[in-house]
Amino acid sequence: MKFIGTTVAAIALIFSGLVFAESSAADDVEKGKEIAAGICAGCHNADGNSTIPIYPILAGQDSGYTAKQLRDFKAAGGEVAARDNMIMAPMVATLSESDIENLAAYYSQQQPKPGTAGNASLAEAGKRLYQGGNLENSIPACSSCHSPNGQGIPPHYPRIDGQHAAYTLSQLQAFRLGTRKNDTNNTMRMIVSRMSEQEMEAVSEYISTLR
Template sequence: EQLFVNGDPARGVLACVTCHGEGGNSTIPMNPNLAAMPHEYIAKQLRDFAPQGDKPAVRTGAEGAPSIMTAIAAALTPEDIQNVALYLSHQKMDWDKAATATNEDTTERGQTIWRAGIADRKVPACAACHSANGAGLPAEFPRLAGQHPEYLLEQLKLFRSGDRVNAIMFDIADRMNDKDLAAVADYAAGL
């Protein structure tokens, strides 16, 4: 918790709370809400943001540009990562601050993709891995419920362009058009 709230200025670790909100409940659209995320997922992302030796980071911004998280993650020790991941996974979602769906016109399409996927394009149901209620699953499946739709859509586009490297999510995003990505991002936010 101390690291999350205060950061560690001496090591160049900015206070997480500034961008991710109290207890990880971020209210800023492009800053992900981290409360109640599976700790394995948080830890994996923090490892993925940091370049490993001469290997570039697995997770960057668009076109390989560093993320705001790159320098922060690189300064964290494995113990810091474990501590902050466990801290966040135990924080409660503040549903008053959480994001929600905003586009009624696409709710039905989003719900269909969430529950059943898109059979003729071989897109599996998101619910299978992110759980029916969007809470995520232990191990490395993130919570999407209450996440900002703007952030979700941006990540889906980064998977599709290959800028954010993940084989499973690449195959899924690559088979979807912009309209469907926006519909399912909005629906997932509102779960």
């Protein structure tokens, strides 16, 4: 009987630990929700589904990727941030590491809303580039890193399906200009250096149609 009682007690402790862990995780998401409503909602909406084309849709993005991006907006040691952005820099300046983790966790649990293409012919040209690349200019297919449906390969390659065309284009341009330099192994900077402006516009348009 003593053995049974000890076993039951152990199981109870394990179960209570699991419940506590689940509650803590839920609390973290709730904290992230509070931060999103207070700081981020003006540009990204409370649920991360931005309706302003120049600001990204964050809903459904991998939490590890989002957390890294938030850290990369912060300048450290007097150096320019890996993502040099005058809007985001002051927004992340006051965020603690736990704030960043909670915010990323919250957005990862939100359901992204599908985007639409404004230019069907441009999107069709982008589809060819996204799926097959441009061998003549050594441009790989976007699908090789971001997957055929744009779900990405977290945490290094983000989910991009349904993203605003204007935002995607701005990021391709930022990689080219060097104001964004946080890509893995300089991959994006190398690729965009071989892309024409029209190719960047076309693939951005197509990405907005992905589901």
